[in-house]
Amino acid sequence: xxxxxxxxxxxxxxxxxxxxxxxxxxxxxxxxxxxxxxxxxxxxxxxxxxxxxxxxxxxxxxxxxxxxxxxxxxxxxxxxxxxxxxxxxxxxxxxxxxxxxxxxxxxxxxxxxxxxxxxxxxxxxxxxxxxxxxxxxxxxxxxxxxxxxxxxxxxxxxxxxxxxxxxxxxxxxxxxxxxxxxxxxxxxxxxxxxxxxxxxxxxxxxxxxxxxxxxxxxxxxxxxxxxxxxxxxxxxxxxxxxxxxxxxxxxxxxxxxxxxxxxxxxxxxxxxxxxxxxxxxxxxxxxxxxxxxxxxxxxxxxxxxxxxxxxxxxxxxxxxxxxxxxxxxxxxxxxxxxxxxxxxxxxxxxxxxxxxxxxxxxxxxxxxxxxxxxxxxxxxxxxxxxxxxxxxxxxx
Numbered sequence: 001x002x003x004x005x006x007x008x009x010x011x012x013x014x015x016x017x018x019x020x021x022x023x024x025x026x027x028x029x030x031x032x033x034x035x036x037x038x039x040x041x042x043x044x045x046x047x048x049x050x051x052x053x054x055x056x057x058x059x060x061x062x063x064x065x066x067x068x069x070x071x072x073x074x075x076x077x078x079x080x081x082x083x084x085x086x087x088x089x090x091x092x093x094x095x096x097x098x099x100x101x102x103x104x105x106x107x108x109x110x111x112x113x114x115x116x117x118x119x120x121x122x123x124x125x126x127x128x129x130x131x132x133x134x135x136x137x138x139x140x141x142x143x144x145x146x147x148x149x150x151x152x153x154x155x156x157x158x159x160x161x162x163x164x165x166x167x168x169x170x171x172x173x174x175x176x177x178x179x180x181x182x183x184x185x186x187x188x189x190x191x192x193x194x195x196x197x198x199x200x201x202x203x204x205x206x207x208x209x210x211x212x213x214x215x216x217x218x219x220x221x222x223x224x225x226x227x228x229x230x231x232x233x234x235x236x237x238x239x240x241x242x243x244x245x246x247x248x249x250x251x252x253x254x255x256x257x258x259x260x261x262x263x264x265x266x267x268x269x270x271x272x273x274x275x276x277x278x279x280x281x282x283x284x285x286x287x288x289x290x291x292x293x294x295x296x297x298x299x300x301x302x303x304x305x306x307x308x309x310x311x312x313x314x315x316x317x318x319x320x321x322x323x324x325x326x327x328x329x330x331x332x333x334x335x336x337x338x339x340x341x342x343x344x345x346x347x348x349x350x351x352x353x354x355x356x357x358x359x360x361x362x363x364x365x366x367x368x369x370x371x372x373x374x375x376x377x378x379x380x381x382x383x384x385x386x387x388x389x390x391x392x393x394x395x396x
Contacts, residue, residue: 004120004180005131011172012113012135013142015076018165019106020143020247021158025151026099027227027349028234033155034092038231042353044096045227048103049346053339055107060115060335064328068112069177071331075112076173078105080166087159107342111335118322118330120180126272126319133315134255141251148244204324206385208333212340214276214378215317219344220351221283221368221375222310225303227349228356228364229290233299242296246303253307261311272316273379279312280376284369291365317341320382 030041055075062071082102086095114132121128143165150157225246233243269275286306293299317337325333355364 001124001127001131002121005117005124005128007172007176007180008113008117008120009131009135011072011169011177012132013139014165014169014172015106015109016136016139017143017146018139018162018169020140020251021147021150021162021165023226025147025155025158025230025240025244027230028151028240029155030095031231032234034095036092037357038228038353039350039357040353041231042227042349042351044099045349046346047096047100049342049349051100051104052107052342053346055104055109056111056335056339056342058335059108060111060331060333060338062108063112063115063331063335068116068331069173071112072109072173072177073170075105075108076166076170078102078108080163080170081105083159083163083166087156087163090156090159107338110338111331114318114322114334114338115330116177116180118318118334126315129318129322130258130315134258137251137254139251141248141255144244144247144251148241151244152240203385203388204326207382208321208324208336210378210385211317211320211382212337214375214382215337216340216344216347217371217375217378218280218283218313219341220348221287221344221372222306223345223348224287224352224364224368225306228352228361229299232356232361233296236294238296238299243299246299249300250303250307253304254311257307257311261308265312269312272320273383275312276316276379277376279309279316280372280379282306282309282312284372285309287365287368287372291361 026045027038027041030036030044031038036044059071059075062074079102082098082105086098086102089095089098114129117128117132124131146161147158150161230243234240265275269278282305286302286309289298289302289305293302318334321333321337322330351367352364355367
């Protein structure tokens with residue numbers, strides 16, 4: 001793995017460690033400490049994710065225009081300022097504003113990180129994106145484990161710690177990423193003419209849109225663990241520290257389970273598409289267990305199964321997006337695919353909060369299973385436009 005990719009991996013781990021101090025506990029803070037309903041909590045999480053969608057699209061465009069270095073520094077700066085504001089003013093109105101602003105700033109960061117990973121190690125294929133994914137989840141494991149302990153003392157210290165981690169991330173990027181900056185690639189004249197005809201470009205965009213729709217549905221379901229399932233565990237009197245431990249287990253499995261997953265994908269998964277579909281089936285099994293769980297052991301089993309599924313699905317999607325992207329549009333395509341994931345995180349808490357408020361977890365689980373089945377259909381057929389247009393995409 002190139003040294004440049006290692007630097008991106010370290011930065012991503014620090015970034016996600018900071019955000020993971022807070023994000024698993026957002027619904028609990030809004031519901032239990034600010035006294036708002038789950039539907040209201042879902043709406044605030046939706047605002048944060050909506051701002052992240054805009055940030056993803058802007059971040060992808062900035063990468064193609066300015067390169068990753070400046071784009072990432074801008075995103076980190078906005079996020080750090082928002083978190084500093086949240087540390088000082090965290091009453092209801094201020095929380096809504098600064099939490100939304102932090103979503104916009106963090107949204108700018110991710111497309112550039114993924115696009116840079118693909119560019120610094122193009123021959124690595126899915127391995128480059130898998131490295132970033134593992135780094136994210138190492139951050140999830142560490143941040144979630146620490147966050148639950150800190151929150152049991154004071155949520156104010158959560159905000160302070162989150163701000164500190166983004167300051168550290170800023171200096172890592174400032175010192176290291178300028179040297180690994182990948183300059184935006186401009187398509188050659190022949191490619192430009194082909195794009196003006198519209199056939200190849202539109203065909204790839206159609207494929208990306210179908211893939212993104214399935215990705216969005218998966219994230220709508222996955223985010224319930226941070227939104228409705230988190231509060232459901234509290235209603236079952238499962239301690240906050242144990243809920244945070246679930247995310248530590250999630251991250252730990254992802255980091256240390258990579259050799260087994262790599263072996264599985266090589267032996268069983270003949271394509272990235274099959275890898276995604278198997279992962280979605282595993283998602284369904286996980287949520288069926290959640291519907292029956294009443295003790296910590298049940299949620300732990302569901303989380304372990306969920307983790308296996310996400311290890312198959314999450315790295316596959318940006319890998320396909322990178323292969324679909326025309327030269328010079330890597331940031332744009334990663335921005336779109338990141339925005340669909342963020343869109344799922346935006347819609348999920350609001351939809352899940354409403355369903356649970358109406359009829360509890362018993363209504364939520366069947367809806368999630370239905371959405372995952374739709375996601376499987378979209379993922380299965382995403383490459384139909386490519387086949388119809390006879391567009392070749394590099395295998396990963």
